[in-house]
Amino acid sequence: MNRKHNTLMNSAIVMAVALIFAGCGGDGGDGDASASQPAPTLKVLSSKPEHVSGGDALLSIAVPSGATGKVTVKVNGTDVSDSVKVEGSSRTIRVTALKNGDNEVVASVDGGHDARLTLVNHPITGPILAGPLVTPFECRTVESGLGEATDENCTATRKLSYYYRTTRSTWAPLDNPTGPRPADLVTTTTNAGKTVPFIVRVDSGTVDRAIYRIAILDNPSEASVNPSNWKAGEGWNGKLAVFFDGGAGTKYNQGINRETDVLDVNFLGRGFAYTLSSELVNRQRGNGVLQGESLMMLKEFFIKNYGVPKWTVGTGSSGGGIQQYVITQIYPGLLDGLIPARPFSDGVLNITDCGLFERLFSTADANVWTGAKRKAVEGFTNGTCRAWANSYVPIYQATNQAGCDLKDTTKVYHPVYNPKGARCTPQDLRVNVYGRDPYTGFARKIQDNIGVQYGLLGLKAGEISVDEFLEVNERIGGNDVDGNFIPSRNLGDEVAIKAAYESGLVNAGLGGLCLVPIINIRNYTDDRGDIHSYERDFTIRARLLKGVGRTDHQVAWIYPGNMNKTAEALDVMNEWLDKIVADPAALSTDKIVRLKPSAAVDACFTADGEKIAEVMGTPGRCASLYPVNGETRLQAGAPITNDVAKCVLKPVNFSDYAPIQFTTAQQARLRAVFPTGVCDFTKPGVNQVPMRGTYQKY
Numbered sequence: 001m002n003r004k005h006n007t008l009m010n011s012a013i014v015m016a017v018a019l020i021f022a023g024c025g026g027d028g029g030d031g032d033a034s035a036s037q038p039a040p041t042l043k044v045l046s047s048k049p050e051h052v053s054g055g056d057a058l059l060s061i062a063v064p065s066g067a068t069g070k071v072t073v074k075v076n077g078t079d080v081s082d083s084v085k086v087e088g089s090s091r092t093i094r095v096t097a098l099k100n101g102d103n104e105v106v107a108s109v110d111g112g113h114d115a116r117l118t119l120v121n122h123p124i125t126g127p128i129l130a131g132p133l134v135t136p137f138e139c140r141t142v143e144s145g146l147g148e149a150t151d152e153n154c155t156a157t158r159k160l161s162y163y164y165r166t167t168r169s170t171w172a173p174l175d176n177p178t179g180p181r182p183a184d185l186v187t188t189t190t191n192a193g194k195t196v197p198f199i200v201r202v203d204s205g206t207v208d209r210a211i212y213r214i215a216i217l218d219n220p221s222e223a224s225v226n227p228s229n230w231k232a233g234e235g236w237n238g239k240l241a242v243f244f245d246g247g248a249g250t251k252y253n254q255g256i257n258r259e260t261d262v263l264d265v266n267f268l269g270r271g272f273a274y275t276l277s278s279e280l281v282n283r284q285r286g287n288g289v290l291q292g293e294s295l296m297m298l299k300e301f302f303i304k305n306y307g308v309p310k311w312t313v314g315t316g317s318s319g320g321g322i323q324q325y326v327i328t329q330i331y332p333g334l335l336d337g338l339i340p341a342r343p344f345s346d347g348v349l350n351i352t353d354c355g356l357f358e359r360l361f362s363t364a365d366a367n368v369w370t371g372a373k374r375k376a377v378e379g380f381t382n383g384t385c386r387a388w389a390n391s392y393v394p395i396y397q398a399t400n401q402a403g404c405d406l407k408d409t410t411k412v413y414h415p416v417y418n419p420k421g422a423r424c425t426p427q428d429l430r431v432n433v434y435g436r437d438p439y440t441g442f443a444r445k446i447q448d449n450i451g452v453q454y455g456l457l458g459l460k461a462g463e464i465s466v467d468e469f470l471e472v473n474e475r476i477g478g479n480d481v482d483g484n485f486i487p488s489r490n491l492g493d494e495v496a497i498k499a500a501y502e503s504g505l506v507n508a509g510l511g512g513l514c515l516v517p518i519i520n521i522r523n524y525t526d527d528r529g530d531i532h533s534y535e536r537d538f539t540i541r542a543r544l545l546k547g548v549g550r551t552d553h554q555v556a557w558i559y560p561g562n563m564n565k566t567a568e569a570l571d572v573m574n575e576w577l578d579k580i581v582a583d584p585a586a587l588s589t590d591k592i593v594r595l596k597p598s599a600a601v602d603a604c605f606t607a608d609g610e611k612i613a614e615v616m617g618t619p620g621r622c623a624s625l626y627p628v629n630g631e632t633r634l635q636a637g638a639p640i641t642n643d644v645a646k647c648v649l650k651p652v653n654f655s656d657y658a659p660i661q662f663t664t665a666q667q668a669r670l671r672a673v674f675p676t677g678v679c680d681f682t683k684p685g686v687n688q689v690p691m692r693g694t695y696q697k698y
Contacts, residue, residue, distance in 0.1 A: 038067040039113035042105060045092070046303040049117060053297050054124035055098045058304045061091040061107055069110030076103055094304060095119070125153035126208040126297065130290040131432030131698030133209065136411045136422055138253040140278070144211050145258060146204060154254045158205035160227065161259055162220060165198035171263050174199060177220035190217070190271025191574055196235040200268055202259045207301050208294040210279035211254060213262035214302060217271060232307060237271030239574075240302065240309035242295065242335065245276070246318030247283025248347055250395050250424045251405040255284045266567045273309065275302060282319025285429045286347045288326035288505050289698065295327060295334050311577045315566065317341035318532060325513065325540065330504040332512020332694055337577045339569050341521045342532040345539045346507040348500055349645055352447055352479060353632040354378070354385035355393030359485060360475050368468070376458030377472055379630025383529025391531065397483040400424040415482060425483060427496070432698040433503045434496040445481055446500055448492025448646040451679040456637045457630070459660060466666050473673045492646045498687035503696065506643060507540070509547020510691045514589045517576045518554040519569045519600065524626045525561040534558065535628050538617060542640040553592045556616045558626050559605035572599045637681050644685035649677030
């Protein structure tokens with residue numbers, strides 16, 4: 001390990017320790033095995049001691065000042081001292097052949113006091129925290145170019161490949177990595193100022209039953225193509241970027257990706273190691289608990305094979321943005337900075353409303369229900385609810401074979417022919433969190449719209465009439481546990497609702513979200529009827545304010561739909577995180593804000609690229625260029641945090657609608673729609689409890 005790499009490792013250790021003890025988002029440190037001198041200090045670099053996977057772990061051994069002599073290390077009684085690597089004052093060891101369960105590591109200096117550390121090892125296929133594995137589960141290693149799986153958990157043999165960037169701005173395979181370099185090979189200059197051949201090593205395999213890809217700049221030699229001999233060259237800047245992909249899905253398979261999917265010029269050209277995983281794809285399962293576990297295990301694998309990164313940043317759009325927020329809340333410390341693009345506040349609440357609206361308006365009088373009136377009820381610009389209904393509402397259909405994405409369709413649920421089959425709904429892929437209904441055996445369902453007064457703000461603004469308001473709320477209906485329309489409204493399972501909040505699947509601005517700089521980026525597509533609507537950014541910020549108490553560690557950019565500001569955001573984040581790591585003060589929100597680069601400000605961009613610094617939500621040019629629209633629950637009177645799964649009810653009080661007047665007949669109709677009352681959004685929702693803790697086990 002070279003001196004630069006060792007410095008990066010030490011910086012990352014300092015940052016991780018600061019995160020744990022800063023008092024916001026941490027859940028306790030690893031702890032030293034013994035404070036007695038002259039015992040050395042053992043620390044796991046690759047994971048928490050209780051979260052080791054794959055049978056090996058990377059440890060540091062800190063020898064007390066003044067202690068001399070040989071360091072002895074034993075694992076489960078076997079002497080492994082010859083594996084200790086010494087670089088300057090740093091000692092590390094990669095302990096291997098760990099058994100599943102508890103493993104005792106003992107270290108001493110020349111027979112002095114022992115340092116002891118227990119490592120809890122888990123299979124590389126998982127689970128560690130996320131609970132029982134998804135079943136049924138089909139492999140996709142062949143489709144991903146990794147050959148047949150070697151076991152029932154879809155394990156693939158690790159594979160190393162090399163690619164290079166050509167003078168034609170394309171990627172080409174480097175079939176002979178140790179031979180003469182191709183004539184059309186170009187160089188890249190990293191953000192550390194190193195000019196190197198633009199050759200990328202791609203590491204492929206499986207971790208936590210998911211297919212991973214790791215790409216890193218490399219200048220391969222006869223020695224380094226052997227995985228056990230690889231050392232970081234000048235190309236790697238010591239930093240790691242993780243890509244999170246979007247969508248929303250309910251798949252019972254491993255997912256598919258390709259080697260070339262990880263070849264991102266923006267990140268690799270700057271010197272970043274870049275990684276992705278088929279589990280970090282929201283259209284696979286949309287379960288932040290499982291996604292976070294997979295990231296934890298993938299990062300552990302990276303550290304054991306490539307070293308401790310100086311820092312780790314997240315990137316990705318839509319459902320990839322959801323993952324960054326939710327995983328950082330649930331699993332603090334895995335990501336040090338976030339660049340979520342077009343994110344949603346979470347992937348849990350109120351997604352099915354638009355399906356109900358599409359059904360309602362498909363049979364309503366189109367001459368009455370103009371685009372303006374629909375917007376007054378739905379909140380979204382015209383076409384957005386239709387896009388939601390077409391794209392994502394079908395995933396709540398338990399019999400949706402395309403959603404389950406099983407080759408063997410006989411395994412898919414059918415209420416008559418296969419009542420115990422795989423159910424293609426988000427709640428069923430989150431059953432370890434939500435639990436099962438004791439009567440049906442199905443996963444508990446959180447969707448609820450009891451008491452929701454759809455179109456309330458439109459009514460108060462005079463955009464729809466009382467009769468139109470009543471029509472919507474009389475006809476809106478709900479969905480049964482299989483996702484089928486029913487005339488009555490959804491009744492959410494209160495056990496599942498509580499679990500959703502306690503788990504952190506609902507982004508509440510808690511956990512580690514106070515200890516990461518965030519650059520939230522969005523291209524404005526509200527005018528196209530795109531589901532990635534701008535009001536989501538205001539909801540996210542409101543939740544951060546509610547959970548953290550401040551939002552100045554988050555920056556928000558908005559720009560035209562044909563722009564992409566990921567590269568620019570990455571450069572700002574690079575400067576920001578470098579400053580944070582270099583500063584010796586303990587990690588805190590104050591520190592993050594104090595070290596903000598000058599470019600890290602709320603801003604919008606014009607069509608010609610002008611950057612206008614303007615605080616999101618304040619009057620000005622940005623507000624004029626990019627107007628904010630609503631959303632179904634916001635139009636029903638929910639707070640901007642939009643974090644209520646099931647509202648507390650209050651009696652109907654017609655003075656609440658002033659100056660709108662209801663006739664006696666209209667009052668009777670409203671009471672009939674809401675016999676138990678209407679939502680009281682001045683109060684927390686039913687079972688809206690704080691997150692129970694981080695790194696929870698299911």
